[in-house]
Amino acid sequence: MTERDGATAGSGERSRRRTVGLVAGLFVLSTAAGAYEIAPASVLPLVRESLGVGATAAGWLVSVMYLTAVVASVPVGAALDRVSVRRAVAAAALALLVAGGWGWAAAVAGAYWWLFASRILGGFAYVVFWNAGANLVGQAVDAEVRATAVGVFTASAPVGFALGQFGSPLVAEALGWEAALPTFAALAVVGVAVFLLATRGRSLAVEADAPSREEFAALFRNRAAWTLCILSFLGFSLYLFLNSWLPSYLTDSLGVSLAAGGLLTALFPAVGVVSRTGGGVLSDRLFGGKRRPVALLSFAAAAPAVAGFVAVSSVAPVVALVVVSGFAVQLALGLFYTYVVEVVSPAVRTTAVSMLTSVGLLGAFLAPIVGGEIIARAGYRPAFLLATGVAVLGAVLSWYAPEVR
Numbered sequence: 404m405t406e407r408d409g410a411t412a413g414s415g416e417r418s419r420r421r422t423v424g425l426v427a428g429l430f431v432l433s434t435a436a437g438a439y440e441i442a443p444a445s446v447l448p449l450v451r452e453s454l455g456v457g458a459t460a461a462g463w464l465v466s467v468m469y470l471t472a473v474v475a476s477v478p479v480g481a482a483l484d485r486v487s488v489r490r491a492v493a494a495a496a497l498a499l500l501v502a503g504g505w506g507w508a509a510a511v512a513g514a515y516w517w518l519f520a521s522r523i524l525g526g527f528a529y530v531v532f533w534n535a536g537a538n539l540v541g542q543a544v545d546a547e548v549r550a551t552a553v554g555v556f557t558a559s560a561p562v563g564f565a566l567g568q569f570g571s572p573l574v575a576e577a578l579g580w581e582a583a584l585p586t587f588a589a590l591a592v593v594g595v596a597v598f599l600l601a602t603r604g605r606s607l608a609v610e611a612d613a614p615s616r617e618e619f620a621a622l623f624r625n626r627a628a629w630t631l632c633i634l635s636f637l638g639f640s641l642y643l644f645l646n647s648w649l650p651s652y653l654t655d656s657l658g659v660s661l662a663a664g665g666l667l668t669a670l671f672p673a674v675g676v677v678s679r680t681g682g683g684v685l686s687d688r689l690f691g692g693k694r695r696p697v698a699l700l701s702f703a704a705a706a707p708a709v710a711g712f713v714a715v716s717s718v719a720p721v722v723a724l725v726v727v728s729g730f731a732v733q734l735a736l737g738l739f740y741t742y743v744v745e746v747v748s749p750a751v752r753t754t755a756v757s758m759l760t761s762v763g764l765l766g767a768f769l770a771p772i773v774g775g776e777i778i779a780r781a782g783y784r785p786a787f788l789l790a791t792g793v794a795v796l797g798a799v800l801s802w803y804a805p806e807v808r
Contacts, residue, residue: 422543424601426552429536430559431594432492436499436529437563438587440468442571446580453580454515464522469768471526472533473761479530480757481619484750488535489602495531496595498524503588510581525588534757537740542752547687550694550741554683557737561675568669618750627746627805628755634698634804635739635763637797640770641705641732644790646671647771649725652783657718667722671729678730679737686738694742695804701735702797710791713784732794735801739763745807 443450443464450461483491502525509517536556544552567587574583622628653659653667686697708728715721740756747755777786 421601424597425543426540426556428594428596428598428601429492429532429540430556431597432496432499432532432591433529433536433556433559433594434563434566435587435590435594436525436532437560438567438570438590439499439503439525439563439584440529441465441564441567442583442587443580445568445571446575446583449575449580450510453510454513454518456515460515464519466768467519467522468526468529469764471523472530472764473768475527475530476534476757476761476764477754478757479527480534480754480760483531483535483538483753483757488539489599491531492535492598493595495528496591499528499588499591500585502528503585506584507581510584511579521584528591530757530760534753534760537756537760538744538753541741541744547692550683550686550692550738551680551688552683553741554680554737557740558676558679561672561679561733564672565669615750618748619754622747622751622755622758625747628743628758630800630804631739631743631746632759632762634702634735634797634800635759636766637793637800638701638732638736638739638766639763640766641709641790641793641797642736643767644770644774644786645709645728645732648774648778648783648786651778652712653718653721656783657716657721659718667725670722670725672733674726674729675733675736678733682734682736682738683741685734686741693806694738694745695801695806697738698735698742698804699798699801701731701733702794702801704731704734706791706794706798709787709794712787713791736763742807746805 443461447458447461450456450464451458454461502521505524506518506521509515509521536559537553540556541549541553567583570587571580571583574580574586578586649667649671659667682697682701685700686692686694690696705728708724708731711724711728712721715724739759743755743759744752774786774790777789
């Protein structure tokens with residue numbers, strides 16, 4: 404090997420290390436924000452007692468972050484298409500740290516509305532990490548492994564949720580539930596340090612020329628992009644409906660204890676670590692870069708799994724259904740973030756990702772509310788049947804989705 408060949412190989416190795424660092428840094432940032440987001444959910448009785456609020460007000464401390472994402476995602480995405488992404492990510496990490504400290508101080512003081520406001524700030528930070536990360540990771544790797552890389556990044560969401568769900572009670576026992584907010588937010592220090600080191604002096608692919616007014620307007624007329632946004636809405640609706648109501652279903656209909664029901668339900672998001680990554684691998688390796696077959700497989704497999712909850716009445720089959728439905732529902736959720744940038748102009752990639760995020764998380768915000776209303780009025784059976792219909796609709800729409808390679 405010549406000296407020049409050795410230099411080229413060394414340069415390639417450094418480039419690979421920096422790409423790994425970029426993905427790892429964004430993964431940790433998204434995990435930190437996800438754990439911070441869900442942290443109050445597993446300690447709601449303590450939250451209600453210390454703040455003197457009801458179940459609805461306590462629940463809004465989680466829901467407000469979804470609502471913030473729905474409202475802020477498209478403006479944030481449009482801004483990310485125009486500004487330095489390194490600076491935006493660093494600013495978002497600082498915002499998450501401020502939100503964690505602010506939330507801790509407000510919670511200790513019993514100031515509910517200040518705590519609520521701090522959660523809105525944390526929601527903005529999460530939107531930046533998610534939209535920038537989904538696009539940056541996809542552009543930082545070769546096209547033949549793009550879906551796999553983005554799938555790995557999106558697995559940060561279930562990792563963050565699992566960390567927050569399991570870690571919050573432990574932090575609460577040792578330091579008080581309020582300390583969970585700055586504890587998880589502090590992980591952003593590690594993530595942003597890795598990200599900034601990996602991108603130092605590097606031209607990030609997402610930092611292209613600002614899109615023209617015509618390109619921006621064309622995105623919102625892009626039928627392919629809207630098809631994928633609707634599929635994301637349906638997928639996230641299924642994900643949050645099952646994630647929210649499976650514990651109550653297991654307790655009310657099957658007589659499982661609340662603790663055991665929570666543990667079993669934790670399997671549902673946990674399998675997403677494998678499923679979201681696996682969706683990208685299937686697309687890149689088995690289907691030769693095609694995206695539509697994975698979307699179709701996801702909804703087609705989810706439909707009978709969700710319908711199964713209506714038919715079974717014992718715990719063992721339900722555990723199997725939790726795992727199968729969790730895997731199927733999440734199989735395409737990460738892939739959509741690769742899919743959507745491949746059907747739009749390069750100049751509006753981040754805006755397209757943000758539009759997908761906004762519409763998808765609207766489903767995540769509405770599904771638990773609508774599902775709860777149906778359950779309150781008619782019971783679990785009609786709610787699960789409607790969820791089955793959502794999965795069938797997703798399969799039909801996936802059949803007509805655009806194909807890319």
